[in-house]
Amino acid sequence: MLTKVKVIGGGLAGCEAAWQIANSGIKVQLYEMRPKKMTPAHHTGIFAELVCSNSLRSNQLENAVGLLKEELRMLKSLIIESADKNMVPAGGALAVDRDKFSIYISDKIKSHPNIEIINEEVTFIPEDEYTIIATGPLTSDNLSKSIREYLGEDYLYFYDAAAPIVAYDSIDMDKAYKASRYGKGEDDYINCPMDKAEYENFYKELISAETAELKYFEKETVFEGCMPVEVMALRGPMTLLFGPLKPVGLLDPRTGEQPYAVVQLRQDNQEGTLYNIVGFQTHLKWPEQKRVFSLIPGLENAEFVRYGVMHRNTFINSPRILKNTLQTIRNPKLMFAGQITGVEGYVESTSSGMVAGINMSRIIQGKDAIEFPKTTAHGSLCSYITDRTIKSFQPMNVNFGIFEPLKIKYRNKQEKNREYSKIALEELDDIIKSF
Numbered sequence: 001m002l003t004k005v006k007v008i009g010g011g012l013a014g015c016e017a018a019w020q021i022a023n024s025g026i027k028v029q030l031y032e033m034r035p036k037k038m039t040p041a042h043h044t045g046i047f048a049e050l051v052c053s054n055s056l057r058s059n060q061l062e063n064a065v066g067l068l069k070e071e072l073r074m075l076k077s078l079i080i081e082s083a084d085k086n087m088v089p090a091g092g093a094l095a096v097d098r099d100k101f102s103i104y105i106s107d108k109i110k111s112h113p114n115i116e117i118i119n120e121e122v123t124f125i126p127e128d129e130y131t132i133i134a135t136g137p138l139t140s141d142n143l144s145k146s147i148r149e150y151l152g153e154d155y156l157y158f159y160d161a162a163a164p165i166v167a168y169d170s171i172d173m174d175k176a177y178k179a180s181r182y183g184k185g186e187d188d189y190i191n192c193p194m195d196k197a198e199y200e201n202f203y204k205e206l207i208s209a210e211t212a213e214l215k216y217f218e219k220e221t222v223f224e225g226c227m228p229v230e231v232m233a234l235r236g237p238m239t240l241l242f243g244p245l246k247p248v249g250l251l252d253p254r255t256g257e258q259p260y261a262v263v264q265l266r267q268d269n270q271e272g273t274l275y276n277i278v279g280f281q282t283h284l285k286w287p288e289q290k291r292v293f294s295l296i297p298g299l300e301n302a303e304f305v306r307y308g309v310m311h312r313n314t315f316i317n318s319p320r321i322l323k324n325t326l327q328t329i330r331n332p333k334l335m336f337a338g339q340i341t342g343v344e345g346y347v348e349s350t351s352s353g354m355v356a357g358i359n360m361s362r363i364i365q366g367k368d369a370i371e372f373p374k375t376t377a378h379g380s381l382c383s384y385i386t387d388r389t390i391k392s393f394q395p396m397n398v399n400f401g402i403f404e405p406l407k408i409k410y411r412n413k414q415e416k417n418r419e420y421s422k423i424a425l426e427e428l429d430d431i432i433k434s435f
């Protein structure tokens with residue numbers, strides 16, 4: 001009988017995986033539950049819907065996420081092909097017309113002769129079949145339960161949060177100053193100093209501000225590392241001064257003194273036009289975020305490019321469950337890909353779909369699955385995570401340790417980064433030639 005692969009989830013990872021497998025001549029059944037059953041974040045029944053921003057972030061080789069895109073292009077990614085065809089102007093970033101982007105992918109998937117689309121929710125793991133689970137951070141409850149039972153205690157879930165992002169040129173740099181704590185490294189952070197009265201006023205407004213109504217999927221315990229700033233504040237007036245507003249080691253160059261409290265902002269894009277407010281993941285209503293965070297000296301007229309959000313993030317304990325081929329240790333026919341493995345981001349999810357798709361095709365053709373050790377998707381992906389996110393986002397830890405990071409730096413090391421990128425792309429070229 002002809003071997004078929006089941007790919008569960010028609011998001012970025014699932015579509016990429018299905019495309020790779022189908023192009024190698026193998027039949028794929030792609031299961032997608034939308035629009036019959038929606039997730040709390042998706043709005044359409046279209047494949048590869050972008051649930052939030054329309055930016056796939058930097059398109060430049062000087063940083064890991066740009067390198068990752070180039071790697072995906074070399075591997076003929078459907079997702080990146082669509083992004084390239086449907087791009088909108090966004091400086092050095094690859095931003096897309098979100099509808100055209102998803103429709104292009106849907107059309108390609110639907111018209112592929114080797115892909116059969118099955119529009120239903122999968123509620124259990126098909127153990128004896130070649131299967132890729134790519135159901136994302138909002139995997140349906142039924143399937144989550146089945147995965148948890150299959151994997152036992154290794155399967156976890158928690159809640160994730162994102163801090164607001166403001167435009168750099170809207171920050172009042174007459175009040176804010178650049179510095180790193182204790183002068184370590186370069187002056188990477190923008191610091192907004194507060195005196196005691198300013199802090200007390202901010203604190204009072206923060207703890208009494210209106211929060212957004214919790215959706216049903218957000219009502220359970222908040223993961224400690226992603227605690228909303230307003231929840232942390234409720235622990236007591238001093239708590240923030242030992243947390244996100246800690247002033248130690250951040251002398252104000254204008255006074256030579258340590259402020260009473262300091263809010264830090266970290267560069268959020270390579271161009272340096274966006275900064276996120278460090279540790280300010282929040283569940284406040286958006287107008288309240290603008291009102292309360294504009295009390296921070298230097299942010300009085302800040303333009304909020306993105307407000308803080310909180311959403312569920314379902315993931316598996318990848319280092320204990322997966323090999324770096326993305327096969328499960330327990331069952332080599334079963335793979336996971338996408339954000340459910342603990343990676344986060346459109347491009348990162350796509351890249352793991354790519355790895356899973358290539359490896360699934362190889363296994364079925366009787367070849368060895370490829371360990372993508374240093375280069376390609378997970379090499380640069382992992383370094384990207386390590387450099388930028390691992391410190392602030394605990395979820396990223398789950399993948400750290402599986403894949404050897406390429407030593408690429410996210411910021412301010414452009415020359416060195418170009419060298420690493422060159423090496424990575426050459427190594428990938430060798431891998432592709434050996435396919």
Ligand SMILES: Cc1cc2nc3c(=O)[nH]c(=O)nc-3n(C[C@H](O)[C@H](O)[C@H](O)COP(=O)(O)OP(=O)(O)OC[C@H]3O[C@@H](n4cnc5c(N)ncnc54)[C@H](O)[C@@H]3O)c2cc1C
Pocket residue numbers: 008009010011012013014031032033034038039041042048049051052053054055056120121122123134135136137138139140143311312337338339340343344345346347349350
């Ligand atoms: C609210 C929110 C906002 C985000 N914002 C951004 C952002 O701005 N930028 C960014 O880079 N990343 C963002 N992310 C992360 C981004 O969603 C992921 O990185 C990426 O979409 C994950 O791709 P994926 O293929 O793993 O999952 P998804 O794209 O979520 O795809 C999973 C698919 O599986 C389907 N599915 C789920 N369960 C089942 C089932 N049992 N049976 C059949 N189908 C099922 C879902 O309907 C969905 O279509 C955000 C995530 C969330 C939740």
